[in-house]
Amino acid sequence: MIRYPELEAGAVIGVTAPSSGVGEELRELLELAVGRLQKRGYGVVCGPTAWTQEKAKSAPAAVRAAEFNKMMADESIGLVMPPWGGELLIEILEQVDFSKMKCKWILGYSDISVLLLAVTLKTGIATAHGTNFIDLRGEQTDPTTAMWDKVLSTPSGGSVIQHSSQQYQLEWGGGEPSPHVFNLTEATSWKTVGNQAITMHGRLLGGCIDVIRHLIGTPYGEVRHFQQHYIHNEPILWYLENCELSVTDLRRSLVQMKLAGWFEHCSGLMFGRSAANRPMDGYTVEDVYQELADELGLPVAYDIDCGHLPPQVTLVNGAFAEVAVGEGKGTLTQYFRA
Structure with missing residues (x-):
């Protein structure tokens, strides 16, 4: 059976970079996104990998996997959301602890979809393919993107409708x-x-x-x-x-x-x-x-x-x-x- 996480109001979002992080030159983008989500009532916790980028990855595979595993096991975090995609997420799969994951949402796309698909196939925990964290930094959010939290707040057994964008x-x-x-x-x-x-x-x-x-x-x-x-x-x-x-x-x-x-x-x-x-x-x-x-x-x-x-x-x-x-x-x- 499929297990569905449920995003609660005021949940803490864990931002970790299992693929690419945000280098110093783009740090402002991540800071803006953190501020926007906090203003909406969410807590935000950024791991060290979110702020670093070198040689096409945020950190060595073992470091990325350990931070992701820690956030997935932390009961105080309700949603894990990478800053964006990247290139080399596949390097961490051997070190991801699928057995100790709490039932919580992971949301992202691009290279992150490797992790999303692997988690759902191996554990039966539903994962969400959609916006990344950085793209929520705007003063406003378009109606299509804005559905992310309504979808993730849908209770198990419920349903949610989305329509094509304009x-x-x-x-x-x-x-x-x-x-x-x-x-x-x-x-x-x-x-x-x-x-x-x-x-x-x-x-x-x-x-x-x-x-x-x-x-x-x-x-x-x-x-x-x-x-x-x-x-x-x-x-x-x-x-x-x-x-x-x-x-x-x-x-x-x-x-x-x-x-x-x-x-x-x-x-x-x-x-x-x-x-x-x-x-x-x-x-x-x-x-x-x-x-x-x-x-x-x-x-x-x-x-x-x-x-x-x-x-x-x-x-x-x-x-x-x-x-x-x-x-x-x-x-x-x-x-x-x-």
């Missing part, structure tokens, strides 16, 4: 400063292969495909075991987002996932928006989605609010979800059922 951010940098942090300038449109309205149901699993693909064949990527032991053999509804992969590398990665059995007993797939989806020799990401839909015989939605072109809905690994997509709009209902 606009999204096309690229990082440039533009006028925004009180929402993001520069939301482009009209959002959720799409489907075949351009037909679709509805999908299943247990959510997913993350950034660039990094979660590296769990295949390891003790941290046992999807079949998770399906049999934690979700009563219910179908999986995958959500995936591409940060930097070429369309051909994306295709290779999806074929690898298929060959590894990750798409067995699957009810559908959703793909986030991506700036990396540039055609190669006339081969487009729409071709990739069409091929996957044809091979698996499953519905595929894409350009959803997930990933590196914000804002993002908050997707809970392990939750049962109903997703409806049509006429450019999307509705996501998550049920926190065991």
Whole structure:
């Protein structure tokens, strides 16, 4: 069965960097985020790794793992939230103590999705794919991002509805400063292969495909075991987002996932928006989605609010979800059922 944490009002947020920390030149961003969350009534405790960055990581793997383990075992902390993603989270998995984790939320995306997926697959504790801590530093929060705490406050047995955003951010940098942090300038449109309205149901699993693909064949990527032991053999509804992969590398990665059995007993797939989806020799990401839909015989939605072109809905690994997509709009209902 899936166990769902519940975020309480005034909870303490533990900020640790199991991947990248915030170097001295960007320290102000983390300080701003701490202040914003404190003004909203949350307690914030930052571990030393949150403030350091060297050689593509916040600290050596053993140090990162020890700090994460400490926060997960600390009953006074209600939510663990890394400052942002990074590159080398996978280094800490061997030293993560899955057996002593308290049932509490972990929230993040990008490289953090390696940790999120591994925790849910190995323990049955639901984890949350969504905004990172740094992106909550704005004077205001856009309506899509702002749903993170409502989702995490949903009680076990309850449900929560989210809708597609109105606009999204096309690229990082440039533009006028925004009180929402993001520069939301482009009209959002959720799409489907075949351009037909679709509805999908299943247990959510997913993350950034660039990094979660590296769990295949390891003790941290046992999807079949998770399906049999934690979700009563219910179908999986995958959500995936591409940060930097070429369309051909994306295709290779999806074929690898298929060959590894990750798409067995699957009810559908959703793909986030991506700036990396540039055609190669006339081969487009729409071709990739069409091929996957044809091979698996499953519905595929894409350009959803997930990933590196914000804002993002908050997707809970392990939750049962109903997703409806049509006429450019999307509705996501998550049920926190065991």
